[in-house]
Amino acid sequence: MEMLLTLVALSCLVTIVSAVLFAAATRDVRSQVTVTDERLGDLPPHVFAGDRAQGAAQGVPIEVLLLQIERHVRLEQAAAESFHRAPTVQALHAPTTSPLRH
Numbered sequence: 001m002e003m004l005l006t007l008v009a010l011s012c013l014v015t016i017v018s019a020v021l022f023a024a025a026t027r028d029v030r031s032q033v034t035v036t037d038e039r040l041g042d043l044p045p046h047v048f049a050g051d052r053a054q055g056a057a058q059g060v061p062i063e064v065l066l067l068q069i070e071r072h073v074r075l076e077q078a079a080a081e082s083f084h085r086a087p088t089v090q091a092l093h094a095p096t097t098s099p100l101r102h
Contacts, residue, residue: 072100 075098083091 068100072098 075096079094079096
């Protein structure tokens with residue numbers, strides 16, 4: 001009987017600790033106060049990205065980017081299926097035809 005009570009008490013303790021840790025890990029991040037560095041306000045806006053990168057991102061429609069990503073995913077899946085059918089060292093290290101290589 002003592003062993004059963006010990007197991008029940010330890011189980012309750014572990015459950016409570018797990019619940020507290022889970023609640024702490026999933027709390028809303030927006031509730032935290034962020035402190036910004038005043039020195040960053042003095043920098044021009046193109047220091048990190050550059051004017052060309054900002055203009056290029058605005059000039060490409062999102063649909064075109066999504067189509068390129070979908071095509072890349074299809075090509076990668078086809079490469080994986082072909083390797084799965086005939087696993088060889090050459091097939092494993094063969095480059096894909098996708099323009100978006102890693």
